[in-house]
Amino acid sequence: MEKIKSTNELAKIRKSIQNKKDKEKSVISICAGTGCRASGSETVIDAFKEEIKFLGLQNKVKVKVTGCHGFCEKGPIVVIHSGDIFYKNVEKDDILEIVSETIIGGKIIDRLLYVDPKTGKKIVKESDVPFYSKQERIILGNNGNIDPTDIEDYIAIEGYSALAKALFNMKPEKVIDKVKKSGLRGRGGGGFPTGKKWDYCRQAEGSPKYVICNADEGDPGAYMDRSLLEGNPHSVIEGMIIGAYAIGSNQGYVYVRNEYPLAVKHLEIAIQQAEKYGFLGKNILNSGFGFTIKISRGGGAFVCGESTALMASLEGKPGEPRSKYVHTVERGLWNKPTTLNNVETWANIPIIIKKGANWYSQIGTENSKGTKIFSLVGNINNTGLVEVPMGMKLRDIVYDIGGGIPDKGEFKAVQIGGPSGACLPASLLDTEVDFDSLDEAGAMMGSGGLVVMNDSTCMVDTARFFTDFSVDESCGKCVPCRVGMKVMLNILNRIVIGKGEMEDIERLERLGQHIKETSHCGLGKTAPNPVLSTIRYFRQEYEAHIQEKRCPALVCVDLIQFRVIPEKCKMCGLCKNVCPAEAITWEKKAPAAINPEKCIRCRSCIQACKFGAIE
């Protein structure tokens, strides 16, 4: 492969790739994102390849291994083109039938179709599945259409055309201007206007300048960055090259979590291919501009998602943040001007350049433009990745896209923004999801985790969980975060074992406020949010724990006791067999009984009992 040397050459190559692809009659696209892999998609892929080879159909049918389609709950997912036929939960045993019936026979296999739980109707096309039809997938949508390890797939869908446009038709200032006009704000959580950041960095004195992609996605419950890097790495790379051109940088870094081995692998492949085709390296597309990207793997520290901590870690030091009175756009990595953006932010850039600022700014609300990807997880029917226009109501995301709460459970809260975010109650379900409305509700966008909680979730325990997380992940540099969070955790630990005092609530609020005001970096400034928001919206649960020594959701182990309901017990003895603590006494023809002193509240018996006789 010769390096591509001009816009014309790029267009020619694109045309020839597209021609080649038109000849493929059918494409079987199989999701191999992390979710589907865990559900066994790799064996499905192998089985498809084997069968196609066995039948000698390699020239007519293409087996395409793609990144995450988003609907992880129903994985492994298989989509047959043309026809956009959507099969869910595909297993190895289904393969022969799919090939003979659908690929060769053109018939649809009923039992593999998705059933809309609301209407009971079977749905054939991927785009008609309600989970997808309510979304606006401008960033994530291509994941299902391309093989992330094949640059030609990306080129075929107009990939790198935005780069060519920026390099040859736009001055760097014009690129920045366009990003400013689009209204794009950083997707990592803070929501700082991207164009403005670039502008500061371009004007900052000092060289060389650096560009960083923050892929240290540490928020528990969020995995959109992972899926973008795994499923469409070139879109992130293209965004970074355009950004580098705009601010005048020749060296970029991607700082990615080591917990994401597949993302690292796909990124490595993508960078190599981009270099081979002349999109990276010296003299990109013969424009005179050069840019290279290095990958740096994180060491597993949440605080490294903070920009200055990330840069310290990139320099090979422990990831401790520093004060930001001098901004990183002026003095960042190695004390040089540095632009750091999140994975999703970078992936937005090529679209803005290609389709224009006006087109982009029509999506979303007045101050929050474009779409946002959320990972919708927890106690919800349709778990997965969803991309919606900014300003959509929480209720629409949870019920229309997410399909509501499973097993007749009640919606209790949605946790948004991870350990820096808040738990919002049902009364705030009509909150519009954009930077400002969430801020008002005491939450924040964060990186986009939406964890839905049902009525069996204890909010005090949830607050304790996040506080525990923040204590664990605090780097220990500043006192408010290191000591203050620990004190908050001690108070919460007291409350969940029934030893709290009413004054504790006020203590938590006061301390939380102090920590927010005096901490060094973003981690400490936001770490009290889960506690403060649960006190604000679920105060009665704190009071129940403290005054009545009762956990309404039956979660806190020291405040609950299990018992056998004699009327429901069928005397089968199953509970006794599974009990690890030998706390259950049972004799034939008599209901079982639980000894509360021995019981460790592990719930093994509740899960084992087929008659619901233990509560």
Add this chain to the structure above:
Amino acid sequence: MQGETVFKDYPAIDAITKKYDEQKEFLICILQDLQARYGYLPKEALNRVAEKLDIPLIQIYSVATFFKAFSLRPKGGHTIHVCLGTACHVRGAERVLSKIKRDLEIDVDETTKDMNFTLKTVNCLGACALGPIVEIDGKCHGHMTTNKVESVLKKHSSNIKG
């Protein structure tokens, strides 16, 4: 690769540092490669890296102890990561963890006496849709329940014996 073999393993350590041009900015990557090779960071290897990158040993220790991914003690044959991220937490990850602790008779960050399992927790593996997740040697087991723990663990104990 554990124990005494390490002392003779300088060529491999040199190959790793060379892969990163002996640049100190890639210290974390180098330590990750060492961790992957030995399952922990042997003292002799760290001495060698300090020499090669021309940085004080204490700087390497400050990095090695700061990040969760590194361990200064040898690990068991299989490493179990129980995800305690939010999504897994609300679906009962704590109960899965205590079941594993009971079954293996170890606490988090400990290794079983037969050196078969090391138990670790992680704050998010990014496969939230399938929570609770238990990852053993890099392979994800989704939708874990306390009842499934035994069979999953057994699979790995028999691997070693067989």
